[in-house]
Amino acid sequence: MTFYSESLPLSRPFRISRGAKTSADVVVVELAQGGMVGRGECVPYGRYQENCASVMAQLGVLQGQALDRAQVQRLLPPGAARNALDCALWDLEAKLSGIGVAERLGIATPPSLPTALTVTLDTPEAMAAQAKALGKASLIKIKVDAQAPLEQIRAVRHAAPAARLIVDPNEAWSPALLVEALPELAVLRVDLLEQPIPAAQSEALATITPLVPICADEACHTTEDLPALVGRYQVVNIKLDKTGGLTEALTMLRDARAMGFGVMTGCMTASSLSIAPAMLIGAQSDFADLDGAMLMVEDRPGAMPLRDGQLWPAAEGFWG
Incomplete structure (x- = not known):
């Protein structure tokens, strides 16, 4: 090694x-x-x-x-x-x-996999420009904070009227802001809201009606975390850097499905060497957010092409 x-x-x-x-x-x-x-x-x-x-x-x-x-x-x-x-x-x-x-593993992988493309946190105008630059992307993930999230989301929705949307505050919202925002998120046709409040405050979700499905990210690492998320989150985000690899991710996928959760497969900002094994989980998920290599100045030789929101397999021998 x-x-x-x-x-x-x-x-x-x-x-x-x-x-x-x-x-x-x-x-x-x-x-x-x-x-x-x-x-x-x-x-x-x-x-x-x-x-x-x-x-x-x-x-x-x-x-x-x-x-x-x-x-x-x-x-x-x-x-x-x-x-x-x-x-x-x-x-x-x-x-x-x-x-x-x-x-x-007996996994049937598609020729290509639709993945979310990320609009990073900025002014509403700059985020709208990012969304327009994504062209034919059918699924957009919007990074927001607690300062002007609805303005940011409205700007992206206006720039991409047909795209499905995932909104990700990365724990930046309070439960009160979440309650205030949910009706507008439903109007804006947001498909998924990812970890809006701090993981340590997840119990607050038990009394909040999820007008938009809420996904656990920072609150969910391994299979052991799943029972505590029932009745609070509707979807869980499986990331290999949290699970500790593909082995645990496969177990978590099986158990999450058995417990009635929707599944999202996510990633960190990384090269295609991180994305390739996650694609096996993404192929079996409701949402794939595997554009982590999109911002690389230069990805690895043989890396996974990403075109118009479709992730394609890497060259033979790259991984797996």
């Missing part, structure tokens, strides 16, 4: 309610065996007390050990480090066996 961090420049700042970034800081794991190399990528996230140094410290403890996916689930907690290692193991197994991950 080898691992290293990279800072991948973005073509423009990516702004959400809790700040802006100009690069995607990732950790890549490579596993070599039998002349093959399996790769996985993760995005350490400060919201979950992670950074590249902490992730590499977790991986360093395991260096030199013979590992399989079951051991990795036990030895590392859910999070970015386990995600990179788990996905590298899936990739290595596929390359050693000659059987692709989708085939091994």
